[in-house]
Amino acid sequence: MPYIQVKLKITPRQQIQALKGARIRLTADAIGSGQIVLLHPVNAKKVATAKNGIQLELSPGEVMHTAHYHGLIPEKDMISGGGFFDSVWSGLKKAGQWLKDSGVGTILADAAVPLVAGVTGSPATATVARDVLRSATGVGLRGKGRGKGLYIGKGSGLYV
Numbered sequence: 001m002p003y004i005q006v007k008l009k010i011t012p013r014q015q016i017q018a019l020k021g022a023r024i025r026l027t028a029d030a031i032g033s034g035q036i037v038l039l040h041p042v043n044a045k046k047v048a049t050a051k052n053g054i055q056l057e058l059s060p061g062e063v064m065h066t067a068h069y070h071g072l073i074p075e076k077d078m079i080s081g082g083g084f085f086d087s088v089w090s091g092l093k094k095a096g097q098w099l100k101d102s103g104v105g106t107i108l109a110d111a112a113v114p115l116v117a118g119v120t121g122s123p124a125t126a127t128v129a130r131d132v133l134r135s136a137t138g139v140g141l142r143g144k145g146r147g148k149g150l151y152i153g154k155g156s157g158l159y160v
Contacts, residue, residue: 003065004044009034018058027053038065109133 009030010018017024031047031054039047039062046054058066067073099105109130116126 003038003062004041005036006039006044006047007032007034008037008047010037019063023055023057025053025055036069038062038069
């Protein structure tokens with residue numbers, strides 16, 4: 001979100017009120033002079049169109065970015081986060097890892113082979129699809145030697 005730089009003369013008492021989330025009253029002579037404050041475009045427009053003064057409520061983001069602009073907050077302490085799709089992707093990755101680690105993914109993949117063979121009409125196509133899934137994800141790899149169970153190991157990349 002691009003914040004807009006606006007000069008406002010805010011008293012120390014008003015600064016404390018703004019930090020608490022309260023509205024502050026700015027007179028017409030306090031607008032356009034003083035220190036630079038970073039405002040959301042909506043608040044910046046309100047300030048720009050104010051003729052006799054304004055009651056302004058600063059959001060936590062505006063306060064944080066203004067403090068960072070003036071060097072009061074280091075970069076590592078700034079607010080950061082991800083969007084909705086980052087959360088969805090993270091959840092899908094966790095679910096996929098659970099399916100792989102628990103062995104449920106192997107059971108589902110093995111159960112899908114007859115279904116795919118029925119849809120495609122070719123058992124060979126279903127087997128090839130199952131082998132591709134196995135090599136790409138590692139779901140269903142059997143351990144060597146004593147292995148009755150699945151090979152449970154850590155690694156990255158493709159399993160062959």
